[in-house]
Structures are given as structure tokens and as C-alpha cells.
Amino acid sequence: MNRIYFDNAATTKVDDEVLKAMIPFFTQNYAIASSIFSHEDGLIAQEALESARAFILDKLNAKDYRCIFTSNPTESNNLALKGIAFSKKKGNIVISKIEDLSIINTCRFLQKKGFEIRYIGVNNEGLVNLNELNNLIDDNTILVSIQHVNQEIGTLQDIISIGEICKQKNCAYHCDATFSFPFFDIDLSKYNIDLLTIGSDTYYGPKGASALIAKNSIELEPLITGGYQEYNLRAGTQNIPAIVGMQKAIEIFDKKIYDYIKNLKDYFLEKINQIPHIRINSPKMSHPGIVNVTFLFIEGESLTLRLNLRGVSVITGSACFSKSLEASHVLLACGLTHELAHGSIRFSFGKFNTLKEIDQTIEYLKEDVAFLRNLSPLYKED
Amino acid sequence: MPSIPYSKKVMDLFLNPKNLGEIENPDAQATEGSPACGDMVQLQLKVNKDTHVIEDIKFKSFGCASNIATASIITEIAKGKTIEEAKNLKYSQVVDELGGLPAVKVHCSILAIQSLKRAIENYEEKNGLVPKDKPTDEALIKERLRGVIDPNTGRDLVGSKLLSKIDFVDGKLTIYLNLKDTNQFANAIKEEIVEKFEYRWDVKSIDVVFLD
Numbered sequence: 217m218n219r220i221y222f223d224n225a226a227t228t229k230v231d232d233e234v235l236k237a238m239i240p241f242f243t244q245n246y247a248i249a250s251s252i253f254s255h256e257d258g259l260i261a262q263e264a265l266e267s268a269r270a271f272i273l274d275k276l277n278a279k280d281y282r283c284i285f286t287s288n289p290t291e292s293n294n295l296a297l298k299g300i301a302f303s304k305k306k307g308n309i310v311i312s313k314i315e316d317l318s319i320i321n322t323c324r325f326l327q328k329k330g331f332e333i334r335y336i337g338v339n340n341e342g343l344v345n346l347n348e349l350n351n352l353i354d355d356n357t358i359l360v361s362i363q364h365v366n367q368e369i370g371t372l373q374d375i376i377s378i379g380e381i382c383k384q385k386n387c388a389y390h391c392d393a394t395f396s397f398p399f400f401d402i403d404l405s406k407y408n409i410d411l412l413t414i415g416s417d418t419y420y421g422p423k424g425a426s427a428l429i430a431k432n433s434i435e436l437e438p439l440i441t442g443g444y445q446e447y448n449l450r451a452g453t454q455n456i457p458a459i460v461g462m463q464k465a466i467e468i469f470d471k472k473i474y475d476y477i478k479n480l481k482d483y484f485l486e487k488i489n490q491i492p493h494i495r496i497n498s499p500k501m502s503h504p505g506i507v508n509v510t511f512l513f514i515e516g517e518s519l520t521l522r523l524n525l526r527g528v529s530v531i532t533g534s535a536c537f538s539k540s541l542e543a544s545h546v547l548l549a550c551g552l553t554h555e556l557a558h559g560s561i562r563f564s565f566g567k568f569n570t571l572k573e574i575d576q577t578i579e580y581l582k583e584d585v586a587f588l589r590n591l592s593p594l595y596k597e598d
Numbered sequence: 599m600p601s602i603p604y605s606k607k608v609m610d611l612f613l614n615p616k617n618l619g620e621i622e623n624p625d626a627q628a629t630e631g632s633p634a635c636g637d638m639v640q641l642q643l644k645v646n647k648d649t650h651v652i653e654d655i656k657f658k659s660f661g662c663a664s665n666i667a668t669a670s671i672i673t674e675i676a677k678g679k680t681i682e683e684a685k686n687l688k689y690s691q692v693v694d695e696l697g698g699l700p701a702v703k704v705h706c707s708i709l710a711i712q713s714l715k716r717a718i719e720n721y722e723e724k725n726g727l728v729p730k731d732k733p734t735d736e737a738l739i740k741e742r743l744r745g746v747i748d749p750n751t752g753r754d755l756v757g758s759k760l761l762s763k764i765d766f767v768d769g770k771l772t773i774y775l776n777l778k779d780t781n782q783f784a785n786a787i788k789e790e791i792v793e794k795f796e797y798r799w800d801v802k803s804i805d806v807v808f809l810d
Contacts, residue, residue, distance in 0.1 A: 515636050517662035521602065521612070543636060554634035591618060591666060593640040593658035594633055 220528045224566030231420035237464040241457040268463040278404040289394040290318035292413040292428040296390045299436030307358035308332035313549035341499035342371030353385040364396035368546040370506030379408030421465030425458035478504035480565040505565040513595035514588040522584040533560040605697035612663040617673035626721035630713040637661045639713040664703040668710040701752025742794045769802035779808040
């Protein structure tokens, strides 16, 4: 059975061209990157690594920045937050309530270590309140961390204004752009961003590569110590095949992919209206491929399981692990009731999806939503 | 192909639930859980007035696959039993009948049992069969804590030895658990314990202390 994969915000299939670029670094040029005083094999690897680094910095127009390669965006986010905190030793960190868990749980960890964490609320579209941000930053703020695109509902933050505020307040700004880059342009010569996290496996690159782009003037403490790789900030053998793949994925990404995915999303949004009693939780200004929908009167996990049996992969914001475990922190922060959050499903489209797959999924949804509503004590027929 | 972590029986009942729907003029009913918790079961009963045998039982459910399956199986187990027999059902019997449940889903069987007990209480109240309320003591506290499932292990707090100590002095109840407060489910377990005692007439305050 050909499965319909609508979980592209979690990770994507690797593009064939990306894979082709990676393979020689497993089979031929498999040496680790090494200094000019070692051997030829190490130099080939070193050159591939440094050319990927230069390419990424150039792509982001990042003149006075380092490109620190890590294993995934969670590690990049950890390096940004803990790296600054351990370097400054005290102070407060300001984050939004809808950040990824790699930010939220890292802040909880830092709170236990004595740092103060300040949370900014969001409106019903997931946008942070800039006045509140302005008020929350004070002389003791060592870092503001606000994402570019939200992982669950796709909200696009105004990172230019956020950067401006941080600059005026003389405080460092970290932006988690895992879900936005390279879908949206980021120009570090214009935006006031001191630290930027980018990934690889949400735009047809491989897993195992990510980068923290850090301004030269920002002092960081390393989290992993050992050899002298990555500006002495991240010891350990670099994953060169993945880094080469990441570079290739950025190279071949273009506006056409954005437009193709956006067209899928628009088509889905039009068709989903055939199902009554729904709520679209994603705002207009959002990621081109992310749609979050609540199907009223039913619980998300039942629906994702039924869709899974049909061959459709989607995820829910509901976590039924225990009687009182909270639903998605993102949807609750946007003001949704627990009930609405429990019925939410994220569909995320990618360049390998088709309109036909959407048609098929809408037909499945009509049947499965009707079946579960018939079961539900909350649903009374019109 | 990797399989879904549910038994064949759970999947069968999820896809084709038994005794689904509502009874016209039921003799008793109960709705347990809430949509806010993402877990809700409604049960309706027809009970023979002379023999107290549950002659018909139907359910509706808002929840995950194991919620639907546990609600469905409990209607099959309860049908034909007297209310006294049905009252003594244990969550472990429900789990066994289903061929097991993943640890994080065992709490669903508690909800199904609670719904059945509440529906029977509803029947007893309507028919003047209600027993008098006893004061809170260690036995009652333990009994209720057997209704709180640790999602880490799928076992109740007493059976899993997560419960370390109970203090109940002058209406102040303190429950000590052998669990770190950083555990993923610590807060959920605490909330559930509070829920079990907050409406007891002789419990004034509830505190949960995480040891270790």
C-alpha cells in the first residue's frame, strides 16, 4: 500500500539529488576532517566541511557569524540557551509560550540551575505581543529566544520587529528557524539576530545535521568538550555526509517548491470545508505546508489511528497518556479550550505530496469523523 | 510492518464497538471524565427491579482507541451480572479481557470501571439503596489510590509500590510517593490524587510529596 505522508513538518523524505551528493562521503571520502598537517583524505573532508560552512553563511548573508554544525536543531537550541547562560552565569531569559520543547524544557532545566525564565503570551493566532516583550526585557535579560515559525500551527513571527526591540534593549536574540528556513528568507545583515538555529531534515535534507549560526561577538560555553572542532564549541567528529546533504538541500530549494506546497495547502483548506464543525487553528500568515485543524466533538488520537489504518500519516496535539495530562501547550497558549486542543490534527504537506492524495484523505476524513462523532456523547445531530 | 501497540481485541472493539448508543428511558446513567481531559465515557443501564440484574447497557465515548475499547468491553462484561457482582469488577479484569493495554493507557480501564460504579450508584440512589458515608481512613485512602494509575508502569500507585507513606491528621492528607518531581507524569499523577479526595467531606487539604 502506498502511504500518504502528511507529516512533513516532523521530517521529510531525502531528495534523490541530496542522497547522491552524500554517498561519496560514506564510500570514498569517508575520512574525518583534519588539519593541513595530516593527510590527503582528511583534507578532502575538511574542504567539503568548510565549503558547506561558507555556503550557509553566505546564504544567510552572515558576515560576522560562525556556523557551528551540530547533530540536530535540539542540540543547536541547547547550545544557544545553555551556551549563553553558562557563559553569563546569571540573569533572565525571555521566551514565548509556544516554543518547541527543545527550548521550553531547556529553560526549565536552566530555571532549576538558578536562572529566571520569563514567558511571553501569544494571541489567538500565536503571535507574540511585542509590547509585552518590550516590558519583559530588563538589564538582567541575557537572552530572548523566539522562534520564526511555529511547529504545530505554522505561525510566522515578526522576527524583524523582535530583533529591533532586542537591539534597542541591548540584549541578545536567538531565533529558532528550524521550521522556517529555507521557506522564508533570512538576511542576517539586516535582521538583528545574534543566534539562529537551522535544521536540514524538514526541507529534503538528511537527519543528523543542523547549525547554530552565532555572531562572533557572542560568547558561548561549549556543551560537549573533547577535540577542537567547531570553533572549540562542539567537540566530536563532524557528520560530513549529513552536512554535505544539508548544503545540497539548501542549494536545490527554490520558490517553486514553496509555491507547490502552498498550492496543496490552499486546496486542502478549500476541500476541508466539506466537513462540518471544524476549526482551522493555523493563521493566514503561516508556513506554506502546515495546517492545524480541530474536528469538534472527537478526540485526536482516535482519528489519527483510523487515518493511520487507512495509510495516512498525521499527528495530533492530544496526548492521552494519563487522565489529566495536558493537551498541546501551543494550542492552549493560543487560547483554545482543552476540548478543542484534544481534537486537533496537524497536516503538513511537502513537495512529494499530490492533490490526489488530498482528495483521498478528505474522503477518509468524512467517513472517520462521522464514525467517531456517532460514538461521541458530546455530539448531537443537527 | 511494525504494529500498533494495541492488542487485536482492542483494535476490533475500536473499529467495531459493541453496545454502542443510548437506551430510551434508562434506569440509571453516568458520565465520567470530561472533554477537557480528552477522556469521557457515558454509560446507561436497564436493571431488573426484582433481581437487580443488568439487563441492558449501552455506551458512548469521547477518547482514544483504548478509551473506546474499554468502554465497549465493560458493557459486555457487565451485561447479565447483578449490580453487586458488577460493583466488584477490578480494572485488571478489564485489561485482561482486552488482552492487555499499553502502560500509558491503563488509566482508561479505571475510567470505564468508575463509570460503571457511578451508574450503579445512580441506580442505588434512585431506588433508596445507598449505603451511609464512612469517615476517611487509611483503608479508604488506599482503596482510592488503587484507582490512580502510574502511566510509567501502567500499575496503580499501591500495587506498584509508588506509594511510600500516608499521613492523615486533622483533615490534612499528605501522600508520599517514591517518584522524582521531574518525572514526565509527576504533575498528572498529583492532579489525579487531588481529584480523588477533594470532595471528601472530612478532607480539608491534600498534599502530594515526591521523594527521591
